Amino acid sequence: MNTKKRDRVYFWMIFPAFAGFTVLYLLPTAMSFLYSLTNWSVYNAQLRFVGLRNFQKIFTDVKTVAALVHSIKYAILITICQNVLAVLLAVLLNRKSRAANFVKSVTFLPAVLSIMVVGYLFQYIMTSADGGLLNRIIEWFGGKPVNWLGDADIALYSVLITQVWQWTGWSMVIYIANLKSIDASLYEAADMDGAGSVQKFFRITLPLLYPAISFNILMSLIGGMKMFDAVFVMTKGGPGYATETIMTTVIREGFSSGRNAYACAFSVVFFIVVFLFSQTLTYVFNRWEEAIRA
Amino acid sequence: MTLKKAAGRAGYGIFLISVLLIMIIPIYYLLVTTFKTPAEAAASPLGLPVQITFENYRKAIEAMGYGRALKNNLVIAVSSVSLLIIFASMSAYVIARSTNRLFRLMNSVFMVGLIIPFQISIIPLYKMLAGVNLMNTHTAVILVDVFCINLPLSIFLMRGFIHTVPVELEEAALIDGSGTFQCFWRIIFPLLKPILSTVAILDMLAIWNDFMTPLLLLQSSEKQVLLQQVYKNVGPFSTDWTSFFPMLVMATLPLVLFYLVMQKQIIEGVVAGAVKG
Amino acid sequence: MRKKAISFVICAAMAAGCLPGTQVYAQDGQEVVKLRMMAYNAESARATYLQYLADKLPGIEIEFEFVSTDNFDNVLNSQLQAGEGPDIIEVGGQTKLLARAGYLMDLSDQEFIGKYSDSGLQAYTVGEGVYAEPLQSWFEGIFYNKKMFEENGISVPKTWDEFIEIHKTLEEKGIKAQTMGAQSYEPMMKQSIGLVNNLFYSDSANMAFDEKFNEGEGKLEEAWLPAVQEWYKIIEAGCLNAEMLGLSYDQALDEFATEKAAMWECGPWAVETILEKNPDIDLGMFPIPGTDGEKPGWLVGGPGSAWAINAKSEHMEEALQVLEVTSTEEAQQALAKDNAGSSFVKGVEIDLGDIYADCEEAFKEGNVYAPWTAVWTNGNAVTESYGKSLQEVLSGSKDVQQALADADMTNADLLEALE
Numbered sequence: 001m002n003t004k005k006r007d008r009v010y011f012w013m014i015f016p017a018f019a020g021f022t023v024l025y026l027l028p029t030a031m032s033f034l035y036s037l038t039n040w041s042v043y044n045a046q047l048r049f050v051g052l053r054n055f056q057k058i059f060t061d062v063k064t065v066a067a068l069v070h071s072i073k074y075a076i077l078i079t080i081c082q083n084v085l086a087v088l089l090a091v092l093l094n095r096k097s098r099a100a101n102f103v104k105s106v107t108f109l110p111a112v113l114s115i116m117v118v119g120y121l122f123q124y125i126m127t128s129a130d131g132g133l134l135n136r137i138i139e140w141f142g143g144k145p146v147n148w149l150g151d152a153d154i155a156l157y158s159v160l161i162t163q164v165w166q167w168t169g170w171s172m173v174i175y176i177a178n179l180k181s182i183d184a185s186l187y188e189a190a191d192m193d194g195a196g197s198v199q200k201f202f203r204i205t206l207p208l209l210y211p212a213i214s215f216n217i218l219m220s221l222i223g224g225m226k227m228f229d230a231v232f233v234m235t236k237g238g239p240g241y242a243t244e245t246i247m248t249t250v251i252r253e254g255f256s257s258g259r260n261a262y263a264c265a266f267s268v269v270f271f272i273v274v275f276l277f278s279q280t281l282t283y284v285f286n287r288w289e290e291a292i293r294a
Numbered sequence: 295m296t297l298k299k300a301a302g303r304a305g306y307g308i309f310l311i312s313v314l315l316i317m318i319i320p321i322y323y324l325l326v327t328t329f330k331t332p333a334e335a336a337a338s339p340l341g342l343p344v345q346i347t348f349e350n351y352r353k354a355i356e357a358m359g360y361g362r363a364l365k366n367n368l369v370i371a372v373s374s375v376s377l378l379i380i381f382a383s384m385s386a387y388v389i390a391r392s393t394n395r396l397f398r399l400m401n402s403v404f405m406v407g408l409i410i411p412f413q414i415s416i417i418p419l420y421k422m423l424a425g426v427n428l429m430n431t432h433t434a435v436i437l438v439d440v441f442c443i444n445l446p447l448s449i450f451l452m453r454g455f456i457h458t459v460p461v462e463l464e465e466a467a468l469i470d471g472s473g474t475f476q477c478f479w480r481i482i483f484p485l486l487k488p489i490l491s492t493v494a495i496l497d498m499l500a501i502w503n504d505f506m507t508p509l510l511l512l513q514s515s516e517k518q519v520l521l522q523q524v525y526k527n528v529g530p531f532s533t534d535w536t537s538f539f540p541m542l543v544m545a546t547l548p549l550v551l552f553y554l555v556m557q558k559q560i561i562e563g564v565v566a567g568a569v570k571g
Numbered sequence: 572m573r574k575k576a577i578s579f580v581i582c583a584a585m586a587a588g589c590l591p592g593t594q595v596y597a598q599d600g601q602e603v604v605k606l607r608m609m610a611y612n613a614e615s616a617r618a619t620y621l622q623y624l625a626d627k628l629p630g631i632e633i634e635f636e637f638v639s640t641d642n643f644d645n646v647l648n649s650q651l652q653a654g655e656g657p658d659i660i661e662v663g664g665q666t667k668l669l670a671r672a673g674y675l676m677d678l679s680d681q682e683f684i685g686k687y688s689d690s691g692l693q694a695y696t697v698g699e700g701v702y703a704e705p706l707q708s709w710f711e712g713i714f715y716n717k718k719m720f721e722e723n724g725i726s727v728p729k730t731w732d733e734f735i736e737i738h739k740t741l742e743e744k745g746i747k748a749q750t751m752g753a754q755s756y757e758p759m760m761k762q763s764i765g766l767v768n769n770l771f772y773s774d775s776a777n778m779a780f781d782e783k784f785n786e787g788e789g790k791l792e793e794a795w796l797p798a799v800q801e802w803y804k805i806i807e808a809g810c811l812n813a814e815m816l817g818l819s820y821d822q823a824l825d826e827f828a829t830e831k832a833a834m835w836e837c838g839p840w841a842v843e844t845i846l847e848k849n850p851d852i853d854l855g856m857f858p859i860p861g862t863d864g865e866k867p868g869w870l871v872g873g874p875g876s877a878w879a880i881n882a883k884s885e886h887m888e889e890a891l892q893v894l895e896v897t898s899t900e901e902a903q904q905a906l907a908k909d910n911a912g913s914s915f916v917k918g919v920e921i922d923l924g925d926i927y928a929d930c931e932e933a934f935k936e937g938n939v940y941a942p943w944t945a946v947w948t949n950g951n952a953v954t955e956s957y958g959k960s961l962q963e964v965l966s967g968s969k970d971v972q973q974a975l976a977d978a979d980m981t982n983a984d985l986l987e988a989l990e
Contacts, residue, residue: 003394009474010388010397017381017445018400024441025407028415028422035418041988042648043672057984092309103310105557106317112553112560114503116521117542120528121324124539128817129826133323133339150754150817152966165320170564177565215568226411229505233525238754239816240963247413247506254417255510255645257952258668259988267414278409332825332848420649429655513650513657514607515636526637528821 029271036265042258054265064266067244070156072273074245075224077157081164082171082220083213089168090175091205104176108169115166119233122162123149149235152242159230159243167223171216178212179205207292214285218278225274246270328540354540358523359515364548367519370432370508371501374439375494378448381440382493383486386452387478391461401453407446412438413506420510434511439504444497451496451566455489456482488566495556495563502549520545602630604889607657609636611643612876612910616840620897620905627896631889640757644951651881658884659893662703663876664943664950666695670702671948676880677702681891683898691874691915694945702879704894707903707912707921709875710939711761711838712930714845717853719746719833727857727929729864731766731801738810741833750832752823753815753965756958761871761941762836762859763802763961763971768869768940769861770798781946787986791957792975799971801862806965813966828852838872839911842926854926858933867932873941874915949985956981 036055039048058064089107093100110118125133126148135145148158182205190200206213228247231237237244237252244252246266254263319340327335328350329343354360389401412419419442428434459482467477505521512518515526524541553560614621614635624633636657638646644665650656651674662669669675677700678684684692684701695703713734720726723741728734738748751758771777771794783789805811818826827835828848836859845852858868878897880890896902903914907921913934914921923930933939943950960974 006474007392007394010392010394013384013475013478014388014397014400017385017441017449018403020381020437020441021404021407021445024419024422024437025412025415026403028419029410029412031418031422032415039988042652043668044989061984089313092306099307099310103314103317105561106314108561109321109550109553110317111564112499112503112549113546114505114521114549116503116505116524117546120524120538120542121320123819125320125323126817127819127822128814129822130336130831136339147814147817150813150815150966152816152963152968165316169317173561173564174568177568212568219568222409222411226413228413232505235754238756238959238962239966240959240968242963242966250413250416251645255649256955257644257985257988258648259985260417262988263417267417271410271414274410421652424649424652424654429650509642510645510649513609513636513646513655514634516634525642526639528639 032264032267032271035261036268038261040261040264042260050261054262055269057262058266058269063241063244064249066241067246067249068269068273070242070244071225071227071246074156074160074227075221075277078160078163078167078224079217079220081160082168083216085164085168086171086216087175087206087209087213089172090179091201093172094176094179104169104173108173110166111170113166115163115229116233118162118166119159119230122158122165123234126158126162150239152239155235155239155243159234162234163227163230167220171220174212174216175209178209182208210285210289210292214281214288218281221277221281222274225270225277324539324542328543350537350540351544353537354544357527357537358520358541358544360520360523360544362516363518363520363523366432366512366517367502367548370435370439370519371498373432374436374444374501375497377436377440378444378497379490379494382445382448382452383483383490384478386449386456387482389449390453390456391464401449404446404449407442408450412442415442416510423511429511430513430517432512432517435507438507438511439501443504443507444500448493448497451493452486452489455486459485491559492563492566495560498552499549499560603632604630604886605632605634606659606886606889606893607634607636608659608661608893609638609647609657610661610876611638611640611663612661612840613637615843616910617906619908620902623902623905624893624896627902628889628892631893633893654883656881656883658881658886658890660879660881661706661876662695662879664947664954666703666877666879667697667948669879670695670697670700674882675702676882676884676887678704678880678894681894683895686898686917687915688917694874695877695879703877704879704897705874705877705915706897707875707906707910707914708872708939709838709840709910709912710870710872710930711765711836712856712858712870712927712933713749713834713836714827714841714854714856715834716827716830717855719830720855727855728860729868730860730862731769731804732862733864734860735805735808735810737834738805738808742810747826747832749810749834749836750818750823750826751811751815751836752818752820753811753962754817754819756955756962758823758836759811759961759965760954760958763799764941764943765859765869765871766802766861767795767798767942768871768938769859769863769866770801771795772940772942773861773866773869773938781942784942784982785946785948785986787983790975790979791982792972792979795975796972799975803964803971811965816962816965824848839923839927842911843909855929856927857929858938867936867938869938869940870930870933871941872912872939873945875912875941875944948989949982952985953978953982 037049037051039050093104128135128145128147128150132145134148139145146154149155186204187200190204195203226247227245228251231243231245231248235243237248250263250266250270253259253266323340326340326343329346334344385404389397419438423429423434423437428437463481464477467481468474472480505525508519508522509525512522524545527538527541610617614637617635621633621635624631647656647660651669662675666675679699679701684704687705691705692701695701695705715727723744723746725737725740728737741748753759777794780789780794784791823835824837824841824844825848826832828845830849830852842854845854858870860868878894880887880894884890898916900916900919903916903919904921907914907923911923911927912921913923943954947953957974957978960969960977963969964971964974
C-alpha cells in the first residue's frame, strides 16, 4: 500500500482529536490574547480595542501583583518541599519489608482524594476555634496555638503544608520506581571504595534519579502555578489578599466582578510566566543531563 | 556492631511510625468525627465515638442527593475516559508510526498542552461553550475534561508505548489485506492494554477530582457532581457541619474504594506516566 | 466486540448527559412547568414560603438552587452571559448592573408592583423601569445572649463606647464577648458600615453622597473616614482581634450558639440554626449603637433581596405568576416566618417577635440602611474590596483610610470597565 493512501487514513484517525483540541484549547487561548487588548466586560455590550491598558493596570494594582507573587512563591516552595521530602521518603522506604510497603501505600493515599476535600478537612483541623485539632495537639505538647489560616503571614504556608501532605506520596512512588532501575552493582563498587551512605546518595543516587527529578519538578511547578482549589476552599484568598493566587484572581475578576478583559490579560501574564519557567527548566535539565552523560 | 544495628532498626521503626502518624491522623480524624455529635467532637477530637451511628451519613446522603450526583460523576468520568482512550490511541498511533511532517507538527501542537494549563483560556472557553448552548450540560464538562485537560498527556503516554510495539505485526496484517484502520483496531489496540489502563486510571483520577470545571459549567443541581454538592453545603446561610464531614467521606469514597482495589495498578500507572516519557 | 462495547457506553453516557428534563404531569393531567429559582438564601430560610407557592400554584414546580454568596455572582454572571440562567433570580446589590446590561425583565407595568411602597422599589429602579420585586427587608444587628448579659449585670449598650466597655467587662470575667467569622470579608464590612449609618447617613443631606459615588465623584476615603475611625476603636481596644480571621461563619455561629461568646453580629436567617444547636438560648438583638446615646442606633440592611425575572426566560408567564402570588399578604407572612423582616407591601404588618424588641426604636425611625444594596452600582465588588482590606486592617498591615481608598479604587476601576 502506498504512503499517500495510508496517510489519508492516518489523517482521519488523528483528525477528531486535533479538531477538538484546536477548537477547545487553541482557539480560546488565542481569544484570551485578543480579548486582553479590549475592554470586554459582563456589563458592557460595546467591545473596544484599548491596547495595553489592561496590562498596565495589572502591574499598577498591588493586589494583582501580590497574587502573581504568591503563585510564584507557592510554586517554587511546593516544588522544593514536596521533592526533597519525596526523595527522602523514597530512599528510606525503598526496601523489601512489609512495614515499609504499608507506609508507602498509606503515604500515597491522599493523592486519590480530591484537593477540595483535603482543603475542607484541613480547614477544620487548622481552625483557630476551640475545637481546632492541630492547635490542640500543639497545646498538648505545651506549645502556643497558631492562627494557621487567619494570620496573613502564615496562611499561604498553611495551605502549602496541606498540599505537600497530599502530593508527596505521588512524587515518592515515581522516585521509588526510578530508584529500582539503578544498577545495584554501582553501590557495591562504591562500597569497595569505602564510600559512606551520604556520599553514595550524592554520588550515585541523586544523579541517576535525574529522569524522575526533572519530571517531578516540572509537574509540581506547573501544578503550583495554577493552584486554585485549595485556596478557594480554605481561605477564599484571605485574610485580605494574603493567599490570592493567579487563578483565584482570574476567577474573581473575570466572573465575580465581570472584568473579563482584565482577567484575560492576567491569563496572558500567567502564560508568559509558565512559559518562561518551563523553558528555563528544560534548559537547566538539558545541561544537567549533558553533564551526567559526560 | 549488633548494638548499632539494633539502634538503626529502632530508628527506622520510629521513622516509619512518625510518617504513618502524620499521614493517617487527618484521615482518622475525618472518619471518626463522622460518627460523633458536635459536642463529642469538641470534647475529644481524636477519641473513639461513644456509639456508631450512621445517622450523620443518612443526612449527608440526603442533603447531597447522593445517587443523582454519583450518577453524574460516573457519566462524566466514563464518557470522558472512553473518548480519551479512543482519540488518544488513534492519534498516538499515527504520530508514532508516520514520518509525515504534518503529523509531526500536530504532535508538537498537542505537546503545548502539556506545558500550558488550559486555565488561561477559561473565560473565552466559557463564552464559547455558552455560545453553542452547551452551558449546564455534561457534554460541556466532558469536552473540557477530554480536550483541554487530559488529551495531551494521554497521547504522550500512548505514543511512548506504541514505539515499543514491533512494526512487523502490522506489516503482516497489511499483507493479509486488511486496511490501516482495521489493522489498528484489530492488531495494535489490543496490544496497548497495559498503557490503556495506565491512561484510564490517570485520567479517571484527574476527572473525578476536578472541581473547577463542573463548578463553572454545571449550574442546576440535577446535573451537579459530588464535589459541587459538598461545596453547596458549606458557606454562609447554611450551617450543618455535623453532616458535613460525612459528605467529605461520601464524596471521596468511590475513589478510595477504587484505590484500595486497584492500588497496584494505580501506582504503576502513576509511575508509567512519569517514566515512559 | 470491545469497540462496540465502548461505543455503546459512550452513546449511553452522552445520551444521559444531553437528555432534556423529562416532562412531568400534575395529577389532573395538566403539564407542570419547571421554574429555576436561584438564590443565596438557603432553602430552609424560605421553607414556609416555598410550601405556600407549591399550594397556590400547582401547575408550577420550583427548582430551588442555593448558591452561597461567595460564589453567587460567579455562577449567575456566567449563566447570564451565556444567555442562560434561572427563570427567577434572587438579586441584591447587583440589580442595577444586571438591569443596565439588559439581563432582567422590566416589571414596571405589572399590577403587583403597584402594591409596593416606593422605599422598597427604589433599590431596583433604573430610570423608568423597575427590575425586581422586593422580598422582606433584611437587617443585621448584634445578637446577644440575654442570660449571659443578665448574669454579668450588663444592659444593652446605647453608644459605641458603651459597647466597647461591655467587651471589657465580660473579658475581665474570662468570657469571650464577641465572636466574629472574620475569615469572610463580610462581618467587619457590615459592622463598620453600621457606624457609618449612625454618623454619616443619619444626616439625610448625606444620602445624596451615594449617587455621586456612582458617578465616580464622591470618595469614601473622605466621606466615611470619621465614622470608620470611630468603628476602629473596637479593634484598638482589642475586642476584635486577628484570631478571628481564622474563624469561619459556621464556627462563629457555633461559638455564639453554644454560649462560648456573648455577642455575634448577624441577621434573622441565622436564628433557626442557632436554635437548632441550642434550643434553650435566650436570644436578643440590638442595633449597632452610634455616639449619641439619645438616638436608637442603626441596623445594616434594607430591601435586601428581591426576585427578578431573567429577560431570556422561557417561562415568563409562570414566573410572573410566582411574583404575583408573592405580593399577597399570606406570602409576605410566610416569607417573614423563616427569615424575619418587615414587608414592603403597603398595609402588611409583620410581627417580628421578641428577639428584635431592642431594635424596635430603630425600626420606627427607619434606621436601616445598606448603601451598597440600596444605591451603589458596583455594590458587591466594592464592598468585597473594602471588606478584604479591613481584614488587613485587623491583621495590622493597613489602616482604615487605606481600606477606604482601596474601595474607592475598585469603584473607579469598575466604573471605567463600564465605559
